[in-house]
């Protein structure tokens with residue numbers, strides 16, 4: 001596998017780049033000629049009407065869908081050349097519908113560390129897990145609780161923590177606040193903005209009238225066309 005070596009990547013190489021990407025679903029909807037580049041630490045807000053193709057854009061970035069034409073590059077290397085688990089460890093995805101596995105909250109949070117690709121990672125201890133739970137207003141949820149008993153909003157935040165703990169280069173958030181109250185929504189947005197401040201590229205689909213406090217790039221998706229707002 002062609003994993004980029006540090007000497008091949010210079011500071012000006014975007015972390016994530018779409019170059020003339022085209023994709024169609026069987027019904028003909030999709031994305032047309034999408035091009036944009038995202039440098040390190042950039043917060044990218046993605047908005048647009050329902051059905052416009054916002055989730056499709058994120059699914060292409062994590063290679064859950066394959067572009068029909070064009071290239072998607074991670075630090076200058078086509079994402080097609082990465083072994084899929086390696087790619088997922090570099091580009092995290094917090095999906096619109098949270099995926100919770102049978103087991104406790106702790107088991108769900110630590111699940112990514114059971115994968116071969118993270119065999120050399122240090123396992124976060126309960127203190128670290130609880131710090132994240134508190135940050136996301138989940139401090140009343142026990143790590144021993146059955147994750148299947150959590151609300152959708154709580155599950156969304158568990159999935160978010162699970163992704164953040166693995167320290168990817170890019171995190172794609174698909175409407176991470178759709179099932180949250182105001183307080184929890186603000187916590188999630190603050191965490192995402194902090195992560196961008198630490199150099200992680202954040203792509204966030206958000207329907208609300210959310211205006212990130214950090215410097216950000218705004219992408220709109222409409223009728224399969226993607227426009228970078230300046």
Ligand SMILES: Nc1ncnc2c1ncn2[C@@H]1O[C@H](COP(=O)(O)OP(=O)(O)OP(=O)(O)O)[C@@H](O)[C@H]1O
Pocket residue numbers: 025026027029030048049050051052053054055056057
């Ligand atoms: N799994 C799928 N199978 C077939 N077609 C799909 C699938 N997912 C999306 N599509 C098509 O792509 C279009 C755009 O879907 P997408 O989920 O990307 O939109 P969205 O902008 O994220 O919408 P929303 O804001 O409602 O979540 C859909 O209207 C549908 O035509």
